[in-house]
Every structure is written in structure tokens, then in C-alpha cells.
Amino acid sequence: MPGYDALNRGVRMRFSAIVAFGFSVSSTIAAAVQARDDVHTSPYSPDLNPNNFDETIKDGTYFIKAYSPQCSHCRDLAPTWNAVAEQLKDLEGFHFASLNCAAYGDLCSKIGVTAYPSMRLFKKGEQIEEYPMYASRTEREISKYVKANAGVGEKTPEQVKEEAPKVDVEKATEVATPKNAEIEKKLNAEAPKALTNVNAHGIATELTQETFHSLVSTTNDPWFIKFYTPWCHYCQQMAPAWTELAKEMRGKLRIGSVNCEAEPRLCKDLGLRGYPTLMFFRGGEKVEYEGLRGLGDLLAFSNMAVEAGAHEVDAAGLEKYAEKNEVTFIYFYDDATTSEDFAALERTSLPLIGHAPLLKTKSDILAARFRVNAFPKLIAVRDGKPNYYTALGPRDMRDYRRIISWMQSVWLPVLPELSAANAHEIITSEKTVVLAILDPQAEDFDAVRKEMKDAALAFADARAEDEKADKMRQRKEKQDKIDEAERDGDKGAVDRAKGIQVVVPEPKKVGFAWVDGVFWEKWIAGTYGIDVHETGHRVIINEQDEKRFWDITKVGQPIPPAKALVLDTLNAVLKNPRSIHFKSTKTRFESAVSAAKELGEAHRHSLAGFGVFLLVLGAVWWFVKRKGTGAFNRRKGGILDGVGLKDVESRAGAAASNGKGTGNCELKASCHSFHVSCGFN
CATH class of the missing domain: 3.40.30.10 (Glutaredoxin)
Known part of the structure; x- marks a missing residue:
């Protein structure tokens, strides 16, 4: 078949372009990673690796920062860490060191690192404790902690723990641990399973219903998972990009795949509507990815997903976010804000991935600027103008569905760009x-x-x-x-x-x-x-x-x-x-239906009019029967319905030239967005 052969040649040419682009992206990312690594470099906190780790820390006391160059919290901590290391470099028998978990994931897993950044205290090769994840990370607090533990050799682990800084919930930079007994019990039960080894080999893990339950559903580990079937044409087209994504996210994010033909129960339980479906999971929550399916788009989403969470800011920090984002969500809190409130806030970060950053602050300056005088308070700032979430009591501030519904109503910019991810929201x-x-x-x-x-x-x-x-x-x-x-x-x-x-x-x-x-x-x-x-x-x-x-x-x-x-x-x-x-913009069929309705309405009291209505209705029935086996009968509706494969392919050149995607344009037409899915019949 000449047409089919031509299509195959086109697909092969695009595949070659995708592979070439993948190598280009790899080189670019490698250079960017190297640039990010520089902020962590300090002569007072040398880098450790599997070859020198045990030998280095076997004598004396070591305070080790485990980090990932891609982690925004790690980059924020780096200047403070380096400053403390330099100021306290002369403490006798006390040393600072750093460990890159993106490069040495197995070693980080071995010492129990479950999140970045993680600061851990070692004495003569034995781990004593971890600096509390939710304690303040200011220069003053870290210095105070180090000085208090500089003589850790003469103290028991119990004494060291008693001197550890107390959790400062209102200054936490990540999710706070709930005081609620049930929530705390659940998190404690899940904690040992978290972050085992983050995609150490750079491959997509094939999951079954059993492994999905043990590795995804019952852990806090983040996963980006593709649900597919072997017979799905669009799944096959997307496979190279998914394989390359797993390589690029090595050491950063777990990438998985589920064959829905082999695991129909799992896919049915998740309510999948078509293939391929992409979902991001974390801590029992999930969000569907509805953007473009090119490698560049998948990488962008994955990197945003890795950094999802409520980020602590002051007035200066907010300005930096405002420069890059047309919409920001800000959570104002005070000393009385509870851990239950923080836990509820953190849940909302997943649906916000790709839409807007979630920030939290205790800044009096920002509270005054946005006229916030009751805490906690959640607002959305669009082009400098605040929109306030209405909460009549604590229950409203913890009502996940209500908060998400409000966020969805305000997370689009004043003038958004129509894209794959938001087309179903705009039109x-x-x-x-x-x-x-x-x-x-x-x-x-x-x-x-x-x-x-x-x-x-x-x-x-x-x-x-x-x-x-x-x-x-x-x-x-x-x-x-x-x-x-x-x-x-x-x-x-x-x-x-x-x-x-x-x-x-x-x-x-x-x-x-x-x-x-x-x-x-x-x-x-x-x-x-x-x-x-x-x-x-x-x-x-x-x-x-x-x-x-x-x-x-x-x-x-x-x-x-x-x-x-x-x-x-x-x-x-x-x-x-x-x-x-x-x-x-109606099709002929839709126009015929409208005409039938209008005629029937206009002449509903007239026998002649009713005859005309039946005549038009018969024409509509004939049209449906004639088209019943056609392509339009398989469409699900939506703004881009009817965009054929040829139309989509013709955009490949534009995609490559203007940076919107990676040339995988055949994946961008959809019933409900700009990509293609194999639907259920």
C-alpha cells in the first residue's frame, strides 16, 4: 500500500529526528546539571562518593548534607550550608561533607535518605541522627545545632536527640507531620517504604497489580506511570519518548509502565478512559497528565512534579516567583497554624503541577500587602491582583475538594495560551x-x-x-x-x-x-x-x-x-x-439536528409543521446510518475534534522549529486535548 509505506517512512524519519533530539536534550541537560552542581561546591564541605565514604567518616564526627542538584530546596539550602561550614571549619574533630544523591543513589538509599535535602550526623562511621526534616534551616539554627553537637563523641545517642532542634512547623519548607494521631500513624507506617532507590538504572519499571500496590499505592514515593496496551498505535508511537524519559529522570523520579491488557482490573479500578494514559502518583494521590507527549514536554512535567510542594518564601522570594509565573498561590500562616492544616495544604500541590506554584509564608510584609489579617489564609495572585479563598472555619481550610475546586477556578492566567494541557478548561x-x-x-x-x-x-x-x-x-x-x-x-x-x-x-x-x-x-x-x-x-x-x-x-x-x-x-x-x-463550527450532521429542532419548535402547534419535522428527522436518521461506520462516530467530542493524522503530521516541522514539543506531533490531536488516545469501544 503506497500510502501506508509513505506513512511508515514518515514515522521512521520522525523517529530518527526524535532520537537525535533526545541526544541533544541529554547534552543540554548534562550541561545544566553541571551548572547547578556548582552552587553545592565548597572547600569546607567536600563531596563524598562510594569509594571514599566509609574511609572518610570512620574517624571523628561528620555532618553530611545529602542533596540532588535538581532539587530547588537543596539549591536554596546550599549558600546557608556553605556559610555555616566555613564559619565552623575550625571546630575540633567536627567536619562537614556533601553527598550527591542524583549521582550516588544507592549510597543515599543505604544511609536511609528519603527526601532532599537531608542533613545527617555521623560519629566514627555510625549514623547518630538526621537533622529534623521540618526544623528551621536558617544559618543561625543550623549553627546552633552544630555547636550543640560538636562534642557528640561524649554523648549517647539519646542525649544527642534531646538536644536536637525542635520542629518549627510555621517555618517548615516542606510538608509538616500531622499531630492528628490517625494521620501520624498512617505516615509512620508508610515512611519505611519511602524512597528506596530512585530510578537508579534509568529504565521504566513494568508494574503488575501486585507491584503497583506495594511500590506505588502504599508508599509516599513519587511515580510517573504510563498505562498502555500492546495493540494501541499511539502507545507504540510514544514508546521511544517514554524510554528516553526514564533515562533522563535517572536518580530523580521513578518511571513506570502498566500493560492494561495484562492488568485489566488495575486499569479499570483507576477509571482509565483511553490509551495511553499518563498519571503521576505520590502518597496515595494522583493527577493525570494531559499535556503534549513529546520528550521535552514530558521532561518539563516530570521536573515540575519532582519539585511539587509548598515552598517557603519571603517578600523577595515571592517577587522571583512572580517574575516567572502569571499565577501564584500563597498560603499565609502563623504560630497557631496546625500540622493538620499543613498536611491539607500539601495535598493540593499535586493538582497544581503545571498550573501554578504553591507558596507559603509567615511574612508580615506580604500579609500587609495583601491585607491578610486572619490565619491561615489562602489566596491566588493573578497579574498582581489577589483572589481570596473563602473559609468560614478550620474545616474549610482542610476541605481538599473545595480547595481544589476553587484553585481550578482561578489557576488560569488572565490571558492564558491555549495548549494541550488547558484546552478542555478554556474552550x-x-x-x-x-x-x-x-x-x-x-x-x-x-x-x-x-x-x-x-x-x-x-x-x-x-x-x-x-x-x-x-x-x-x-x-x-x-x-x-x-x-x-x-x-x-x-x-x-x-x-x-x-x-x-x-x-x-x-x-x-x-x-x-x-x-x-x-x-x-x-x-x-x-x-x-x-x-x-x-x-x-x-x-x-x-x-x-x-x-x-x-x-x-x-x-x-x-x-x-x-x-x-x-x-x-x-x-x-x-x-x-x-x-x-x-x-x-457545526458539522453537517449537527446542523441537520439543529434544523430539525428549530423546525419542530417553530411549528410545534401545526400538523404541517410536524410533518416537516418528521421529514427532516428522517434525513438525519439516514445521515447517521450512512456515517455510522465512519471516523466521526468514534470521536469523543472536544475543541480539536476532527484534526486528522495528516493535519497533525503537517505540524511536525513547526514543532521542531518553534520549540513546542519535540517533533512528536502525531501525538497531539485529541478528543479532549491536543494528543491522541486509543479510546475504549
Whole structure:
């Protein structure tokens, strides 16, 4: 079959490109790792390795920092550690040393390292204790600890433990240990199984139902797992990227695979909807990865997953996060915040992977800036503007589902880029979407994107003002009725007036987003008939529930990415959708169904009309029967439905040239996002 052979040749060519890209990524990552290693280098804390470890620490007392160069907490600790090591270098019989767990995972596992960074005290080759994971890591506290234990040789292990710094929960940089007896019992039971040997060989572990239970479900170890079947074409296409991912994440993250044909019960219990499905697991929690399936995208997600957690910040630290992220979540706490609160907070970090960083702070400066005066308090900051999570009591601050639901409502930026991971959140039936189709290669791209962001912010401000004005109007009307009833001496009317509720009806949701018109040119051309190469930047207003969109202003001109014209057109559409000509994204079948419904509705009281309705309905039935075995019958719906393999393949060049993915573009079309899945029939 010539067409099939050509497709195979294309796949082989892309596979070669993927392999070449993989080697390139490997070299780049190796260079980056070397650069990160430099921050850990200090003459006062020499690096240990399996060859010199036992010989070095057999005499004297050693305080050893176990770290991973990729760990953000480790990088944050490095300057403090090096400073303390230099200041206390003259302590008699006391030495500092470092151990790179990414390079020597077996050795770290041997001494019981379960998380990074880990600071451990050794006396004459014997491990005495670990610096408490949740104790303060300031220069002052670590120095105090070292000085208190400099004479550890004359003390028993019990005495040393009594002198260890007490856990400082409010300054913890990672999840706090709950005081709740049941939670503590569970964590203690799981702790011995945590972090055995992190992907030491750089391969994906094939899991069965039994090993999944023992290695994943009942441990705190993080795993990134692919669920597949041998017959799934897209699973086969993805296999090289998954193999390369396991190599790249050696010493950092466990990579696994589950054959759902061999383990159907496990896959059914997890509620899988298609293959391949990728999920990240940690401590009994899981989150599905819905992004692109190229190596670069998988690596980016994996690295974010490794560092998932609530990160401690001060005012300066927040600025650094704000520079790199359009949305940040900040958890404010004080001395009275309990370990149960911290444990609940840490659970929310998994669903946030790839969306926004989770930060925690005790900073008075930040509390004053965001007007936080009750603790704990959770806020989301989008483009500098805070959104507050409403909690009426401690239970609300520990309500995982409620918190996640709120986070999902605010974790998109004011003007997000439409991507594989967020398409199902942005283009939904619940809201009207202003979609800017932009050319990132254009010189004015940054200015145009800022213009669209300004439009989004202005619309949000106007909506808030309208809601405020409506509330004030209703309150005034209510008060006027109360005053009138009191003047008339009508107690019943007074009570009725006081019982009037001020309710502002929720308007239809409106979202703003932009999409790369070059990268997704085939889909955009097929759906909206726009080619940015010919038209330049364009804006459309999309209503997914009605399968229609507007691409012209009130005067019939294409909508440009100009704040005033965008808002003017949007307000006209919201006020009266038929005031501006719209276009349909419906298929012929959907149009036929709509016509049948409209005819039936228009003539529901007429026998002739009913006959017309039956006639159209018969045509629809014939269409369904004719197409019943066609490709469209297998689609599951979604913004990119109908993007064929040829269309997807044609984006391979764009993917390689603009850095969006790794050339694995055949994995990017989907029913619910931009990648392909083998669905259940």
C-alpha cells in the first residue's frame, strides 16, 4: 500500500529526528546539571562518593548534607550550608561533607535518605541522627545545632536527640507531620517504604497489580506511570519518548509502565478512559497528565512534579516567583497554624503541577500587602491582583475538594495560551471565549499580547463594577421599601421588605486566551478559516455550546487585537448575539439536528409543521446510518475534534522549529486535548 509505506517512512524519519533530539536534550541537560552542581561546591564541605565514604567518616564526627542538584530546596539550602561550614571549619574533630544523591543513589538509599535535602550526623562511621526534616534551616539554627553537637563523641545517642532542634512547623519548607494521631500513624507506617532507590538504572519499571500496590499505592514515593496496551498505535508511537524519559529522570523520579491488557482490573479500578494514559502518583494521590507527549514536554512535567510542594518564601522570594509565573498561590500562616492544616495544604500541590506554584509564608510584609489579617489564609495572585479563598472555619481550610475546586477556578492566567494541557478548561460550553489568534514570530507580538491582556483585565474590572452597582441599586431599593413601610407604620410590610434578598444574577462566564496561529495553523484554518500568515493577528469570539463564533466587528470588519474594538464587539455579542453576523463550527450532521429542532419548535402547534419535522428527522436518521461506520462516530467530542493524522503530521516541522514539543506531533490531536488516545469501544 503506497500510502501506508509513505506513512511508515514518515514515522521512521520522525523517529530518527526524535532520537537525535533526545541526544541533544541529554547534552543540554548534562550541561545544566553541571551548572547547578556548582552552587553545592565548597572547600569546607567536600563531596563524598562510594569509594571514599566509609574511609572518610570512620574517624571523628561528620555532618553530611545529602542533596540532588535538581532539587530547588537543596539549591536554596546550599549558600546557608556553605556559610555555616566555613564559619565552623575550625571546630575540633567536627567536619562537614556533601553527598550527591542524583549521582550516588544507592549510597543515599543505604544511609536511609528519603527526601532532599537531608542533613545527617555521623560519629566514627555510625549514623547518630538526621537533622529534623521540618526544623528551621536558617544559618543561625543550623549553627546552633552544630555547636550543640560538636562534642557528640561524649554523648549517647539519646542525649544527642534531646538536644536536637525542635520542629518549627510555621517555618517548615516542606510538608509538616500531622499531630492528628490517625494521620501520624498512617505516615509512620508508610515512611519505611519511602524512597528506596530512585530510578537508579534509568529504565521504566513494568508494574503488575501486585507491584503497583506495594511500590506505588502504599508508599509516599513519587511515580510517573504510563498505562498502555500492546495493540494501541499511539502507545507504540510514544514508546521511544517514554524510554528516553526514564533515562533522563535517572536518580530523580521513578518511571513506570502498566500493560492494561495484562492488568485489566488495575486499569479499570483507576477509571482509565483511553490509551495511553499518563498519571503521576505520590502518597496515595494522583493527577493525570494531559499535556503534549513529546520528550521535552514530558521532561518539563516530570521536573515540575519532582519539585511539587509548598515552598517557603519571603517578600523577595515571592517577587522571583512572580517574575516567572502569571499565577501564584500563597498560603499565609502563623504560630497557631496546625500540622493538620499543613498536611491539607500539601495535598493540593499535586493538582497544581503545571498550573501554578504553591507558596507559603509567615511574612508580615506580604500579609500587609495583601491585607491578610486572619490565619491561615489562602489566596491566588493573578497579574498582581489577589483572589481570596473563602473559609468560614478550620474545616474549610482542610476541605481538599473545595480547595481544589476553587484553585481550578482561578489557576488560569488572565490571558492564558491555549495548549494541550488547558484546552478542555478554556474552550468549554459554560463560557464565551475571546480567542486571539497570534503570530509569535511577528515583531509586535509582545505588544499585541499585552493589548489583549489589558482588554481582559478591563473587562473583568467592568464586570466587577457592574456587579457592585447592581448590588448597591438593589440595597437602595430594599432600604427605600423599609423606610416607606416604617413611615406607614406597616409592621408586616417592614418585615417583608427586610426579608428581600439582594441577589445578583450570575452573567455568562467570559474567558480570554491566545493561541499560536503558526503552530496550530491547520486546526485554526479548518475551524475558523483564518491563516495568520495571510491575515496577521486576528481575534474571534467563540461560543462552544452553540458551536458558533464571531470574527467581525459591528461594522463588518475583521476583529483586530485592539482593546477598544475587542471589548465593543464582545459587549455587543453578549447583549444580542444576533446583532453581529456569526459563523458556525457545526458539522453537517449537527446542523441537520439543529434544523430539525428549530423546525419542530417553530411549528410545534401545526400538523404541517410536524410533518416537516418528521421529514427532516428522517434525513438525519439516514445521515447517521450512512456515517455510522465512519471516523466521526468514534470521536469523543472536544475543541480539536476532527484534526486528522495528516493535519497533525503537517505540524511536525513547526514543532521542531518553534520549540513546542519535540517533533512528536502525531501525538497531539485529541478528543479532549491536543494528543491522541486509543479510546475504549
